[in-house]
Amino acid sequence: MTAASLSASPRNLRLRANALWLAAPAIAFLIVFFLIPVGRLLFLSVQGDTGNLTAEHYSRLLHTEVYWRILIITFRIAGLTAFFSLLLGYPLAYWLSQLRENRRNQMLLLVLVPFWTSYLVKAFAWMLLLGNQGVLNRLLGGAGIIDGPLPLMYNEFGVIVGMVHAMMPLAVLTMMPVMSGIDTRLSQAAGTLGANGAHRFWMVYFPLSIPGMAAGGLLTFITSLGFFIVPAFLGGRQQTMLAQLIIIQVQELVNWAFAGVLATMLLVSALIACWIYNHLFGLASLSAGNSTTDKTSSAWTRRFGFAILEKLAWATSAVTNRFAGKSRGRLLPAYVALIVFFLVVPTLMVIPIAFTSSDFLEFPPPGYSTRWFSLYFNSPIWISATVRSFGVAFATAIAATVIGGFAALAIARSRSRFGGVVFAFMLAPMIVPRIVIAVGLFYLFAQMGLVATNLGLVIGHTVLSIPFTFVAIAAVLKGYDWRLDQAAASLGAGRFQVLRLITVPLIRGGVISAFLFAFVTSFDELTIAIFVSGGLKSTLPKQMWDDMILQLNPTLAAVSVVVLVIVTAILLVADRLRR
Amino acid sequence: MVNVDTTNVQPKLKISGLGKRYGEVVALEPTDLTVDAGEFVTLLGPSGSGKTTLLQMISGLTEPTTGTLHVDGRDETATPVHRRDMGLVFQHYALFPHMTVGENIAFPLKMRGTPASEVRERVRETLAKVQLEQYGDRFPRELSGGQQQRVALARCFVYRPQVVLMDEPLGALDKNLREHMQFEIKRLHREFGTTVIYVTHDQEEALVLSDRICLMNHARVEQIGTPREIYSRPKSIFSARFIGLSNLFVGKVSDAGDGRIVVANSNGSFEARQENCGPLVNGKAGLVLRPEQLRPGPAGAGENDITGTVTEIIYVGSDTRLVLTLQDGETLSVRHDPAATLPALGDSLTYHWPIDVAVVVS
Ligand SMILES: Nc1ncnc2c1ncn2[C@@H]1O[C@H](COP(=O)(O)OP(=O)(O)O)[C@@H](O)[C@H]1O
Ligand SMILES: [Mg+2]
Numbered sequence: 001m002t003a004a005s006l007s008a009s010p011r012n013l014r015l016r017a018n019a020l021w022l023a024a025p026a027i028a029f030l031i032v033f034f035l036i037p038v039g040r041l042l043f044l045s046v047q048g049d050t051g052n053l054t055a056e057h058y059s060r061l062l063h064t065e066v067y068w069r070i071l072i073i074t075f076r077i078a079g080l081t082a083f084f085s086l087l088l089g090y091p092l093a094y095w096l097s098q099l100r101e102n103r104r105n106q107m108l109l110l111v112l113v114p115f116w117t118s119y120l121v122k123a124f125a126w127m128l129l130l131g132n133q134g135v136l137n138r139l140l141g142g143a144g145i146i147d148g149p150l151p152l153m154y155n156e157f158g159v160i161v162g163m164v165h166a167m168m169p170l171a172v173l174t175m176m177p178v179m180s181g182i183d184t185r186l187s188q189a190a191g192t193l194g195a196n197g198a199h200r201f202w203m204v205y206f207p208l209s210i211p212g213m214a215a216g217g218l219l220t221f222i223t224s225l226g227f228f229i230v231p232a233f234l235g236g237r238q239q240t241m242l243a244q245l246i247i248i249q250v251q252e253l254v255n256w257a258f259a260g261v262l263a264t265m266l267l268v269s270a271l272i273a274c275w276i277y278n279h280l281f282g283l284a285s286l287s288a289g290n291s292t293t294d295k296t297s298s299a300w301t302r303r304f305g306f307a308i309l310e311k312l313a314w315a316t317s318a319v320t321n322r323f324a325g326k327s328r329g330r331l332l333p334a335y336v337a338l339i340v341f342f343l344v345v346p347t348l349m350v351i352p353i354a355f356t357s358s359d360f361l362e363f364p365p366p367g368y369s370t371r372w373f374s375l376y377f378n379s380p381i382w383i384s385a386t387v388r389s390f391g392v393a394f395a396t397a398i399a400a401t402v403i404g405g406f407a408a409l410a411i412a413r414s415r416s417r418f419g420g421v422v423f424a425f426m427l428a429p430m431i432v433p434r435i436v437i438a439v440g441l442f443y444l445f446a447q448m449g450l451v452a453t454n455l456g457l458v459i460g461h462t463v464l465s466i467p468f469t470f471v472a473i474a475a476v477l478k479g480y481d482w483r484l485d486q487a488a489a490s491l492g493a494g495r496f497q498v499l500r501l502i503t504v505p506l507i508r509g510g511v512i513s514a515f516l517f518a519f520v521t522s523f524d525e526l527t528i529a530i531f532v533s534g535g536l537k538s539t540l541p542k543q544m545w546d547d548m549i550l551q552l553n554p555t556l557a558a559v560s561v562v563v564l565v566i567v568t569a570i571l572l573v574a575d576r577l578r579r
Numbered sequence: 580m581v582n583v584d585t586t587n588v589q590p591k592l593k594i595s596g597l598g599k600r601y602g603e604v605v606a607l608e609p610t611d612l613t614v615d616a617g618e619f620v621t622l623l624g625p626s627g628s629g630k631t632t633l634l635q636m637i638s639g640l641t642e643p644t645t646g647t648l649h650v651d652g653r654d655e656t657a658t659p660v661h662r663r664d665m666g667l668v669f670q671h672y673a674l675f676p677h678m679t680v681g682e683n684i685a686f687p688l689k690m691r692g693t694p695a696s697e698v699r700e701r702v703r704e705t706l707a708k709v710q711l712e713q714y715g716d717r718f719p720r721e722l723s724g725g726q727q728q729r730v731a732l733a734r735c736f737v738y739r740p741q742v743v744l745m746d747e748p749l750g751a752l753d754k755n756l757r758e759h760m761q762f763e764i765k766r767l768h769r770e771f772g773t774t775v776i777y778v779t780h781d782q783e784e785a786l787v788l789s790d791r792i793c794l795m796n797h798a799r800v801e802q803i804g805t806p807r808e809i810y811s812r813p814k815s816i817f818s819a820r821f822i823g824l825s826n827l828f829v830g831k832v833s834d835a836g837d838g839r840i841v842v843a844n845s846n847g848s849f850e851a852r853q854e855n856c857g858p859l860v861n862g863k864a865g866l867v868l869r870p871e872q873l874r875p876g877p878a879g880a881g882e883n884d885i886t887g888t889v890t891e892i893i894y895v896g897s898d899t900r901l902v903l904t905l906q907d908g909e910t911l912s913v914r915h916d917p918a919a920t921l922p923a924l925g926d927s928l929t930y931h932w933p934i935d936v937a938v939v940v941s
Contacts, residue, residue, distance in 0.1 A: 189669060192667040193738070194687050208676070310689070
């Protein structure tokens with residue numbers, strides 16, 4: 001490798017192998033608050049009343065048709081969501097990847113802000129848009145295009161629209177780095193070799209972007225599998241998903257065993273998806289962005305794939321040749337504008353409605369006032385929820401940054417063969433559906449007396465945030481030149497001085513953005529909060545959830561605006577610091 | 580013969596006033612260049628001098644701001660890149676990582692709708708030409724740098740483009756491999772009879788390969804000529820310095836009559852022929868002397884002479900160079916006559932040269 005590692009002394013070598021110990025706090029934390037609770041929950045599904053092993057709960061699943069239906073619907077919705085998120089997001093990711101780096105970082109905010117916008121706020125916005133008395137039906141009715149209201153909500157259409165809106169940013173953010181990593185000279189080379197635009201895309205660019213699509217598809221699929229917010233508000237009875245069923249089992253029926261069965265189904269599905277992905281592409285490319293497409297695919301499937309791509313290329317050239325040359329160049333920007341509009345504008349609709357003078361959620365508002373904001377600021381319930389969310393988010397951010405940061409340092413410095421295992425373990429909370437972690441933690445906390453405590457919330461949120469802080473800090477450390485540390489040491493700096501004067505200043509941007517991402521993750525978090533907080537100990541998202549289930553009202557719009565402003569401000573700060 | 584076949588007279592490439600600017604930045608001033616069929620022309624210059632820009636405009640990857648490009652007399656300025664019958668070899672090869680070596684080489688043929696059986700035949704033939712018969716099913720990353728370079732060449736030559744453009748194709752290889760590949764490129768050029776435009780910043784490479792060199796600096800063409808012309812008759816200080824080792828005496832120029840001029844500075848005054856003198860700017864100029872043009876001998880033995888103290892003796896394998904320090908502290912490089920005994924540091928030596936060899940530039 002580098003000259004530095006060649007010249008490493010034996011003592012140095014031992015130090016580097018031992019660097020893996022820096023990950024010990026993270027490993028211990030995740031074992032206690034992630035591995036054990038999830039394992040316990042899964043075990044409940046095969047445990048009888050007397051503690052004996054039994055399959056009775058599974059046979060109940062097998063013999064109840066409605067559960068099968070829910071399982072199928074869950075897969076169907078997750079599959080459609082992943083499909084449309086990729087299909088609609090691909091051109092946007094492509095467009096972003098073609099921009100120059102500076103401009104790309106600016107434009108990326110158009111995806112990052114929707115990505116970090118609270119799912120609750122997004123669902124709320126879609127309810128305002130899609131309802132029978134919603135913005136769309138009124139606009140269409142007002143223009144005389146339709147007679148009665150269109151059924152846009154409480155059906156599969158509403159769920160898919162809401163889910164794709166929620167998941168597409170994730171798909172774009174996963175695909176984009178792979179795409180911008182594709183060497184532009186390859187397309188140029190194809191051009192000089194006689195390939196027109198269609199051939200350059202289908203035969204060179206597209207196959208090289210497949211690892212990004214696969215990673216994006218995997219992440220959106222498994223996130224959708226365990227999702228409940230959008231189907232709860234935008235779906236009807238027919239669109240009940242597995243996660244909703246788990247909530248019902250735990251909260252209303254207190255049937256832990258059956259909740260365990262459903263959690264197992266969910267987890268196994270996610271793991272199968274990961275296994276397929278790993279088999280085809282290798283999990284490493286999820287974070288690293290460089291992968292080997294053709295590692296396992298046999299010569300035969302490759303040839304078949306190329307034949308299809310070649311046909312697609314000829315077909316595309318036949319079609320595009322009919323268009324005039326000029327309008328072709330404007331197609332992509334026009335499409336991108338449309339998609340960004342879809343991502344950004346629905347959420348922004350909340351703002352005028354928050355300032356309505358009416359008692360109802362009308363659009364456009366009949367008049368403007370700040371009464372809903374003063375209601376919010378004068379409500380002890382909302383304010384205490386907001387303060388609690390801030391406190392919990394702050395504590396979570398510190399805990400997750402420290403724990404995840406040391407784990408990242410361990411991976412970066414260690415050359416132990418266990419590095420890969422630790423790496424996968426740190427990312428595991430991202431792969432296991434949140435609802436499974438939440439229910440598992442609820443069970444554990446009930447025994448430890450941590451339900452309805454701030455500590456419980458912080459622990460749960462830290463579990464969810466560690467993958468983010470770990471990846472963010474690992475990314476800056478990966479690009480960090482350790483020879484600078486050695487240079488400083490050779491110039492006479494002690495260990496602590498090296499850390500204080502060289503390492504930390506150079507990776508500060510990554511650490512601060514990890515902190516802020518953990519903060520936003522916790523500030524927005526609902527799944528764990530649904531179980532672990534409640535009553536007087538509610539967080540802001542939990543309070544919103546309760547209110548939205550009870551009755552939509554303009555206060556919710558005001559709260560949404562507050563959340564939007566806070567999250568956007570934090571993101572802008574994080575973005576500044578990243579450069 | 581009265582009827583001259585016009586295709587023989589017409590240059591393969593005719594570049595007229597081709598220029599490029601990016602906003603305020605001038606990447607290439609309007610440039611003229613003609614290249615004959617089968618010729619090997621090198622664009623040589625320091626990095627940032629506009630070589631890539633010129634090459635990319637010829638290939639069609641970059642749109643020129645001004646000027647035209649004619650190929651065989653046809654205006655191709657606006658032809659899109661994939662319809663120009665040109666091959667481009669990239670510095671880092673730009674092999675398609677998801678295709679095997681064979682598929683890479685087949686790609687340009689497929690784009691031209693060549694029948695499958697013929698594709699197979701041509702790929703095999705070309706692989707043999709670059710000695711890579713066994714490697715058709717490998718992926719590019721499974722090959723060494725030199726092998727990848729040969730694949731890039733094969734992919735370019737397989738469809739027999741009329742013009743092949745190469746942008747520092749050997750830049751990533753080590754010295755030995757580079758010399759070997761220079762030989763291969765020359766061979767392919769000869770075998771296919773292709774017109775080649777080659778970019779490099781390495782003057783030795785340019786001297787070895789080229790029929791003609793187009794020397795570039797600061798987004799302009801500095802001088803065009805055969806390697807010999809540029810070496811022995813540089814037109815500017817830049818040309819003299821960039822190619823080969825040269826000694827330069829900068830001084831005041833005056834006319835000595837009889838077709839001779841004199842360049843004078845504190846080391847003495849030296850004569851040169853008027854015809855070896857380029858256009859001068861405000862009376863100042865540099866006299867260019869190549870080390871091998873200087874002969875040792877007593878003062879007055881030749882038409883011009885100069886004396887200095889030996890301050891450095893450099894052994895470079897094939898011969899030995901001496902560095903003399905002159906009166907005013909300037910240095911002079913000379914070649915040590917292998918037959919003579921080696922001087923010691925601090926010895927005072929005199930060298931002389933005939934009036935015909937020196938060139939005066941500004
Ligand atoms: N896309 C571009 N945008 C702005 N300036 C450019 C661009 N491409 C090249 N230049 C500038 O044009 C000049 C010539 O570049 P180039 O042709 O690449 O030089 P060379 O190949 O001789 O090193 C350089 O000063 C470079 O900075
Ligand atoms: Mg260049």
